[in-house]
Structure formats: structure tokens, C-alpha cells
Amino acid sequence: MDKNEIFQLIDECEKDCLEEFKKADDICEYNSMKVLNSFHKNNLVESHFNSTTGYGYNDIGRDVIENIYRDIFNAEDALVRSQFISGSHALTVCLFAILRPNDLLLSITGKPYDTLDEVIGIVENSSSLKSYGIKYDQIDLKNDDFDYNKIEDYLRKTEVKVIEIQRSKGYSTRKSISIDKLKKVINFIRSINSDIIIMVDNCYCEMVNKLEPTDVGADIVVGSLIKNLGGGIAPNGAYIVGKKDLVKLCAERLTLPGEGKEVGPTLGINKQILQGLYMAPSVVNSAVKVAILASRIMEKLGYIVEPKYNDERVDIVQSIVFNDKDKLINFTRGIQNGSAVDSNAIIEASDMPGYLDKVIMASGSFTQGSSIELSCDGPLKEPYIAYMQGSLTYPYGKLGLVNALLKLSEIRR
Numbered sequence: 133m134d135k136n137e138i139f140q141l142i143d144e145c146e147k148d149c150l151e152e153f154k155k156a157d158d159i160c161e162y163n164s165m166k167v168l169n170s171f172h173k174n175n176l177v178e179s180h181f182n183s184t185t186g187y188g189y190n191d192i193g194r195d196v197i198e199n200i201y202r203d204i205f206n207a208e209d210a211l212v213r214s215q216f217i218s219g220s221h222a223l224t225v226c227l228f229a230i231l232r233p234n235d236l237l238l239s240i241t242g243k244p245y246d247t248l249d250e251v252i253g254i255v256e257n258s259s260s261l262k263s264y265g266i267k268y269d270q271i272d273l274k275n276d277d278f279d280y281n282k283i284e285d286y287l288r289k290t291e292v293k294v295i296e297i298q299r300s301k302g303y304s305t306r307k308s309i310s311i312d313k314l315k316k317v318i319n320f321i322r323s324i325n326s327d328i329i330i331m332v333d334n335c336y337c338e339m340v341n342k343l344e345p346t347d348v349g350a351d352i353v354v355g356s357l358i359k360n361l362g363g364g365i366a367p368n369g370a371y372i373v374g375k376k377d378l379v380k381l382c383a384e385r386l387t388l389p390g391e392g393k394e395v396g397p398t399l400g401i402n403k404q405i406l407q408g409l410y411m412a413p414s415v416v417n418s419a420v421k422v423a424i425l426a427s428r429i430m431e432k433l434g435y436i437v438e439p440k441y442n443d444e445r446v447d448i449v450q451s452i453v454f455n456d457k458d459k460l461i462n463f464t465r466g467i468q469n470g471s472a473v474d475s476n477a478i479i480e481a482s483d484m485p486g487y488l489d490k491v492i493m494a495s496g497s498f499t500q501g502s503s504i505e506l507s508c509d510g511p512l513k514e515p516y517i518a519y520m521q522g523s524l525t526y527p528y529g530k531l532g533l534v535n536a537l538l539k540l541s542e543i544r545r
Contacts, residue, residue, distance in 0.1 A: 133541045138534050145428040145441075152424050152442055160417035163339045167409060170203040181403040188397035197405055198393070201371055204409075205353065207346045209379040211393060212357075214401045215386060216370035218501070219335045219356030220247040226354050226372055227251065227294070229385035230329055233265035235293035240283055240317070241309065242272040244333065245302045246488060276307040278317045287324045294329045295321060299345070300336040300447045303511050303519065307438060308446040311341050315348035322349070329378065335359055336447035336503065336521065339416040352378045358502045360419075360448065363411035364524045365404050367499050415504060416448065419522045422506070422529030423450035426520055429533065448504070448521045458543055460516040464494045466539030467508040467520065470532035471496020481512045489513045506532045 133141070180193035188194065194212075201210035216222045231237060237252070249255040253262020261268065269290075271282050286292070297317070299309040318330055332345040332353045338360035345353045352374030357366040372382045383392035427450055428441035436453040439445065454460045461481070468479050473496040481492040489511040497505035506523040510516065523529030 133537060135534065135538065138537045141429060141432065141537075142425070142530060142533070145425055145432065148428050149421075149424050149441055153421055156417050156420045156424070156445070159340070159342055160413045162342050163413035163416075166204055167200075167413060170200045171406075171410070173203060174199045176200070176406065180406070183400035183402070184397045185399065186397055187395050189395065191396070191398050191402075193402035194396065194398050197402060200406075200409070201373055205344050205346045205373040207353070207373040207379075208376040210371060210373040211379050211383050211386070212369065212371045212405065213386065213396055214367075214369040214398065214405075215396055216357075217368070218247075219333075219354065219359065219370050220245065220251070222354045222356070222370035222372055223248060223333060224251045225385050226331060226352060226382050227261060227296075229381040230294055230331070230352070230378055231261060231266045232293075234267070236267045236269065236291065237261065237294050237296060238286070238290075238292045239268075239270040239296045239298070240273075240278055241296075241298045242270055242304070242306070244296065244298050249488075273306055277313060278320075280317075280320060283317070283320070284324060287321070287328070292325070292328050294331055296331050296333065297345075297350075298333040300333070300449055301438075301451065303517075305438070305451075305453075305515075305517065308337070308449065310444060310446045311343045311345070311348060314345055314350070318349040336449050339413050340420060340445050340447055346373060351375050352382075356503075357405065357408065358499055359504050360416050361409055361412050362405070362499075362502070362504060363408035363415045364498070364502065364504050365408035365411060367401070367404060369401070369405065415524055418524060418526045418529060419448040419504060420445055421526050422523040422533070423448060423521065425530065426450050426452070426533055429537070450520045452518045452520065454516045454518060455514070456543075457512060457516050459540060460510055460512070460518050461492055462539045462543055463518050463536050464492050464508045464510065466536030467506060467532050468494035468496050469539065470535030471506060472528070473497060508536070 174196050180196045184191040197212050198210040201212050250257040252268050253260035301308045330351045332350045334353045334355040354372050357369035387395050424441050427437045430452045431437050438451045469475055481490040484491045491511050493509035495507040504522045508518055508520040510518045
């Protein structure tokens with residue numbers, strides 16, 4: 133296809149997507165109101181942007197940020213810090229905080245992200261949970277839903293301390309977990325054992341819907357600020373929200389026992405975190421619309437997509453099955469060519485920390501690794517799936533797709 137043909141295809145697909153775009157706009161408006169109400173409730177003022185250094189004692193801006201997150205998530209407490217390097221780091225802090233030797237961690241969404249393999253001890257590491265005597269097991273999903281029979285049988289026979297649920301699909305072919313499915317399984321677990329801690333990895337899912345996991349009973353929820361809630365403005369960081377006693381444990385694992393949330397300098401980042409959160413509903417809305425459009429376009433071109441354009445959206449991730457290594461590479465390179473930063477880079481698949489296969493990754497972003505900015509990545513293994521996500525605005529995402537389709541058209545097969 134040439135550029136004119138691509139724009140014609142996009143015009144046709146946009147018409148198909150109008151109803152889905154309207155649904156996304158409604159969710160954006162709802163979440164914008166939620167953010168603004170929380171800003172007002174917590175009396176956000178300009179002095180909250182001030183910086184602290186050293187120990188970070190009496191950082192009122194940091195405290196207000198965490199109160200705002202607490203309210204948005206309808207939770208008891210929140211920990212929002214730039215000292216978190218990534219979402220995986222926040223997950224690690226959370227797991228080490230709430231698990232003790234001889235405890236059992238159970239994942240009921242199959243194996244978590246590859247970046248947690250050495251954290252858990254699936255891949256041997258002398259700093260892993262396993263090395264501290266913490267046990268791990270998993271139950272795979274069944275037909276893209278929880279395997280309720282196996283979960284019940286397991287919980288009635290085995291003492292489990294923490295159940296981990298990863299909502300987004302990661303590098304897998306399964307569907308991501310909706311809020312309705314999450315609510316159902318949480319209630320099911322509670323009916324068997326109300327003492328189990330239910331932890332949710334919420335990365336890529338924030339503000340895609342009106343409710344968050346804490347609204348439906350999750351005990352503790354973790355996510356990254358260089359994904360949805362950072363709005364493309366927060367330069368790093370992550371959050372943990374949930375029950376007050378669990379957040380306290382996480383804070384004392386991140387800093388030190390006895391000081392917890394009371395320390396941690398913000399070094400001038402407060403304004404960026406708050407402005408990013410303010411923009412997050414709109415930015416997530418743009419990312420969702422770009423994913424909807426990409427799904428419709430690629431489906432029309434004959435590719436298998438998940439989710440389809442008119443399916444319920446759970447996260448910002450759009451997977452496209454190419455069944456061809458070169459097509460995966462070219463599509464991803466096209467996204468890089470359509471990015472704002474390093475658009476002239478010719479990306480190559482390479483080894484990445486925490487991943488077993490070589491990964492090709494397009495991320496021409498202002499913040500390194502920012503998944504809420506237009507990005508695309510995938511492991512070089514069959515069936516050669518591209519995982520596309522993000523875009524700070526809808527027009528930039530559409531232009532990125534044009535570049536990807538042009539690059540894909542160079543392959544004649």
C-alpha cells in the first residue's frame with residue numbers, strides 16, 4: 133500500500149470505530165471528574181510542588197499526592213514514589229514486604245511477567261523470594277478466565293498467604309483480565325478463605341475503565357508511573373495502593389522499618405507526578421482509541437488481533453499476530469520511525485534484562501521505556517506477536533500507524 137491507500141483505509145476504519153470511541157470518551161470524562169474531585173478534596177495548592185532533599189521530612193506535597201492516589205483508588209492508603217525504578221520494582225518491593233519465609237505465593241493468571249522470574253525464583257537467583265524460603269505456585273487461566281475448580285481445590289488443600297493476579301496479558305496470547313472477572317474471582321476467593329491477601333498487578337490497566345481493582349475488593353494494587361497514570365509527564369516512579377497495614381509494610385521495605393512513608397525526598401518531582409495524573413484520563417483515552425483503530429485496521433488486513441476493535445477494553449495493549457518474524461520486525465521499526473524521538477534509529481532485536489528471548493522494541497519516547505507514549509515490542513519467538521500500546525495524543529498515534537503500515541508494505545509475501 134502507498135500512503136494514499138493507507139489514509140483511505142484509516143478513514144474507513146475510523147468510521148467503523150465511532151461507537152467504540154464514544155465509549156472511551158465517556159470513560160475519560162468519568163475519570164477526569166474523579167481526578168479533579170480528588171484534587172479539590174485534598175486542597176491541592178502551588179506550594180505542594182515544592183521540593184525536598186536529604187531525608188525528605190515533612191514533604192507536604194508528597195503526602196498530598198499519596199492522599200490523592202488513595203482517594204482515586206478508593207483505598208485506605210497509598211505509596212507513590214520516584215524511588216521506585218519501575219513497575220516490576222514496585223511489585224518486588226510489595227512481594228518482599230508482605231511475604232515471609234515458608235509463606236506461599238500463588239499466581240492464578242499463570243506465570244507473571246518475565247521480569248519477575250528471578251524475583252520469584254522461577255529462574256535461580258540468590259536474592260529471590262525462593263532463596264528466602266518463600267514458595268511459589270501457579271494456576272493457569274482456562275479459556276481466558278480463571279480456573280475456578282482448580283482454585284477452589286487448591287485453596288481447600290493448601291495454605292496460601294498471597295494470591296497474585298496480573299491483569300494485563302504481558303507477552304502471552306491470553307486476554308487481559310476485566311474488572312468484572314476480577315470482582316467475581318475476588319468474591320470467590322473470599323468465600324473460601326477471607327484471610328488470603330489478594331494482590332493485583334494493574335500495569336497498563338489504569339483508567340481504561342471506570343473502576344479499579346481496589347473498588348472491587350483487592351487488598352493491594354501495584355502499577356507504574358511511566359505507564360498510564362504518569363500521563364507521559366512523570367519521568368519515573370510507581371505506586372502501591374490498598375489496605376493501610378499492607379501499604380505500611382511496603383513503605384518500610386522501600387525505605388526502612390520505623391520510618392516508612394515519613395522519609396523519601398521528592399527532589400522536585402511532585403509537580404510532574406500531579407500534572408501527569410491530571411492528564412492521565414485524556415492520555416489513556418488517546419492510547420485506547422489508537423489501539424481500537426489499530427485493531428480494526430490490522431483485522432481488515434487479515435491479521436489476528438486481540439482484542440478486536442469492538443471488544444471490551446481492559447488495558448492499553450493491542451496485540452497483533454504476524455506469524456512472520458520479518459513482519460513483526462518491520463511493523464515495529466515503522467512505529468519507531470513514526471515516533472517523536474530517535475525516529476531515524478534502525479532498531480534490532482536484542483537481549484533485555486529479565487527476558488528469556490530476544491526482544492525487538494520501538495520506544496521513541498521522551499521518557500526511557502515509557503509505555504504510555506507510542507511504543508511497540510515483542511519477543512522474537514513464534515507466533516511473532518507485536519504488542520502495541522500508548523500514544524500521548526490520537527493524531528500522533530494515527531501517524532505512527534501510517535509509518536508502521538508503510539514499513540510493513542515493504543514485505544511482499
